Amino acid sequence: MEYRALGRTGLSVSAISLGTEYLLDVPRGQAVEVICRAVDEGINYFDLFYAQPSFRDTMGEALHGLRDRVLLTAHLGAGERDGQYQRTRDIEECMGYFDDNLSRYRTDHVDVLFLHNCDESDDCNAIFAPEGLADIAEDYRRDGKARFIGFSSHNVDISRRAIETGRVDVLMFPINFTGHVTPGRRDLFATCVGREIGLVGMKPYAGGKLLQGGPKIKVNRWATGGSILEAERRAVTPVQCLAYALSQPGVAAVVPGCTDPSQLEDALAWLTATAAERDFSSVLAGLGQFETGECVYCNHCLPCPAGIDIGGIMRILDRARVQMTPALRKEYAALAENASDCTNCEACVPRCPFGANPAGAMEEAARLLSEP
Ligand code: SF4
Ligand code: SF4
Numbered sequence: 001m002e003y004r005a006l007g008r009t010g011l012s013v014s015a016i017s018l019g020t021e022y023l024l025d026v027p028r029g030q031a032v033e034v035i036c037r038a039v040d041e042g043i044n045y046f047d048l049f050y051a052q053p054s055f056r057d058t059m060g061e062a063l064h065g066l067r068d069r070v071l072l073t074a075h076l077g078a079g080e081r082d083g084q085y086q087r088t089r090d091i092e093e094c095m096g097y098f099d100d101n102l103s104r105y106r107t108d109h110v111d112v113l114f115l116h117n118c119d120e121s122d123d124c125n126a127i128f129a130p131e132g133l134a135d136i137a138e139d140y141r142r143d144g145k146a147r148f149i150g151f152s153s154h155n156v157d158i159s160r161r162a163i164e165t166g167r168v169d170v171l172m173f174p175i176n177f178t179g180h181v182t183p184g185r186r187d188l189f190a191t192c193v194g195r196e197i198g199l200v201g202m203k204p205y206a207g208g209k210l211l212q213g214g215p216k217i218k219v220n221r222w223a224t225g226g227s228i229l230e231a232e233r234r235a236v237t238p239v240q241c242l243a244y245a246l247s248q249p250g251v252a253a254v255v256p257g258c259t260d261p262s263q264l265e266d267a268l269a270w271l272t273a274t275a276a277e278r279d280f281s282s283v284l285a286g287l288g289q290f291e292t293g294e295c296v297y298c299n300h301c302l303p304c305p306a307g308i309d310i311g312g313i314m315r316i317l318d319r320a321r322v323q324m325t326p327a328l329r330k331e332y333a334a335l336a337e338n339a340s341d342c343t344n345c346e347a348c349v350p351r352c353p354f355g356a357n358p359a360g361a362m363e364e365a366a367r368l369l370s371e372p
Contacts, residue, residue, distance in 0.1 A: 001014045001016070001041065001044075001271065002014070002016075003015070004251075004253065005198075006045075006252045007170060007196045007250075008197070008198070009147070009148045011071060011148070011198070012044075013045040013252050013253045014044045014253060015253055015254070016043060016242065016253070016254065016256070016267050016271065017043055017044070017046065017047070017200070017253040017254065017255045018034075018035075018043050018045070018047070018255055018256070018257075018258065018264075019202060019256060020047060020049075020050070020059065021050065021298075022258060023035075023058070023258075023259065024052065024055050026259050028061065031058045031059075031062060032058065032061055032062040033260075033261060034062075034259075034260060034264055035059070035063065035066075036066075038264060039066050039070060041268055044070050044071055045253050045255070046063075046072060047202070048072060048073055048074060048101075048105075049073075049074075049075040049078045050080075050085060051078050051079045051080040051085070051097050052083060052085075053100075053104075056101060056104040056105070059104070060104040060105050060106055063105060063106075064106060067107050071111040071112070072105060072110045072112075073110055073111065073112045073150065074101045074102075074110040074113050075116035075117075075152065076098060076114065076116055076133050076136060077089060077114075077115060077116030077118075077133055078097070078116045078117065079093055079094070081303045082303065082307065084302045084307070084309075085300075085302045085303070086302055086303040087117050087300070089126065089133065091131075091133070091136060094133060095136060098113070098140065102145065109144055109146060109147065110145070111147050111148065112146070112147070112148045112149070112150045113137050113145075113148070113150065114149075114150035114152045114170075114172060115133050115134060115137060115149070115150070115151045115152070117152055117153070117154075117353075118151065118152070118153050118155075118162070119153055119154050119353050120155075124158050124161055127162075128165050134149070134165070134167055137149045138167070148169040148198075149167060149168055149169055150168065150172060150200075151163070151170070151171055151172070152172040152173075152202070153172075153173060154173070154174055154353035154354070155353065156184040156185055159188055160184070160191060163188075163191060163192065168197065169197065169198060170197065170199075171192055171198070172200045172255075173199065173200075173201065174201070175203070175204060175244075175245040175248055175251060175254065176201075176206045176210060176241060176245060177236070177241070177244060177280070177283055178206050178209075178210070189248055189250050190250075192249075192250045193249050198252050199250040199251045199252055200252060200253050200254070201246070201248070201251050201255070204241045204244075204254045204255075205238065205241050205256060205257075207295070207298060207311075208297070209318075210236045211237070211238065211241070212235075236280075236283050237277070238256070238263075238266040238269065239266075239269050239273045239277050239278055240278065240279070240280040242256065242267060243273070243278035243279075243280055244283070244284075246270070295314040295318065295352075295354065295356040295358070295361065297312070297314055297315045298311060298353075298354075299311035299312075300351055300352065301349070302348070302351075304347070304348055305343070305345060306337055306342055306343055306345075307336070307337040308337045308338070308339065308341055308342060308362065309335065309337070310362070312335070313332070313335070313338065313361075313365050314358065314361055314365075316328055316331055316365070317364065317365040317368065317369065320332075320365075320368050320369055324368070328369070332365075338365075338369070339361075339362040339363070339365035339366040339370075340366045342359065342363070345359075
């Protein structure tokens with residue numbers, strides 16, 4: 001494993017680390033196997049943000065006896081309602097989740113405590129206001145329950161503001177090809193380097209979208225008015241995605257999500273890949289193929305009052321747009337709540353950090369995927 005300094009924290013983190021969001025719905029034994037294999041391979045940094053009790057129990061079981069070999073994170077501001085992820089800013093609720101995390105992970109502290117998923121100006125103001133979430137995080141640090149404070153965001157300007165408070169040690173930010181030309185991103189990373197802020201890259205595969213390959217795909221550009229365009233999409237390898245993220249200035253670690261040991265192997269292949277295998281220049285040359293407004297299945301748009309797993313349906317819909325199959329229909333039909341349950345309340349739309357239009361997509365999914 002290659003280890004890198006996480007900014008000024010003094011922590012040494014595995015360049016290939018692990019996001020755990022894709023372990024939410026897999027059987028507990030499979031999740032435990034992935035975590036244990038990762039630790040055996042030298043992965044020492046795990047991003048943990050889901051608040052569902054069963055998920056936290058699974059992680060507690062997986063990490064049992066391994067605490068001294070791993071660096072753990074927690075997210076102040078990630079909660080759950082009726083079994084679904086939801087962002088929360090309720091201080092008592094946030095503290096309740098954090099304390100519960102410690103007990104379920106059988107530890108007395110986390111290494112990085114993130115101020116979770118902040119992309120809006122008002123939210124950022126509230127987080128750093130007196131008695132806001134940042135104050136709570138600092139209290140935990142003083143009490144020895146958190147060693148360092150992090151900030152997770154998808155927005156360049158908000159990330160910069162958080163960093164400029166001087167109160168953040170680590171920034172978690174999406175780093176993949178689709179954001180390569182995002183205005184200000186390069187400067188943001190340079191600022192992190194200058195201020196010795198540890199940089200952790202999330203979503204290196206853009207929710208798996210970059211790996212889909214295939215011939216031509218129709219992309220619905222909700223964010224730009226709903227016109228349809230056809231884009232050429234080449235297969236990109238996990239190694240290229242990880243090589244790209246790890247080549248960006250200041251990046252200490254990337255946290256790809258893996259549902260099973262084979263996907264973990266795909267990520268670890270970066271370690272032994274040749275220069276030719278890591279070469280991503282051809283991908284950058286074809287950057288025009290990636291459009292903003294595409295869903296990366298992160299479910300930050302939850303909770304949905306109708307109980308819909310929006311990211312899950314978006315994933316099925318994207319595949320259906322390319323080619324409808326009986327297997328896709330079956331997968332969709334097995335869902336407890338599906339796109340037809342959408343009331344078009346649009347609560348999900350402003351929560352999407354990627355400019356997708358989940359409400360519009362539910363309408364399309366209901367049309368496309370419901371039995372004739
Ligand atoms: S619509 Fe947006 S927030 Fe919801 S799953 Fe897709 S990318 Fe994530
Ligand atoms: S618009 Fe539909 S999918 Fe979005 S939150 Fe409302 S009911 Fe759920």
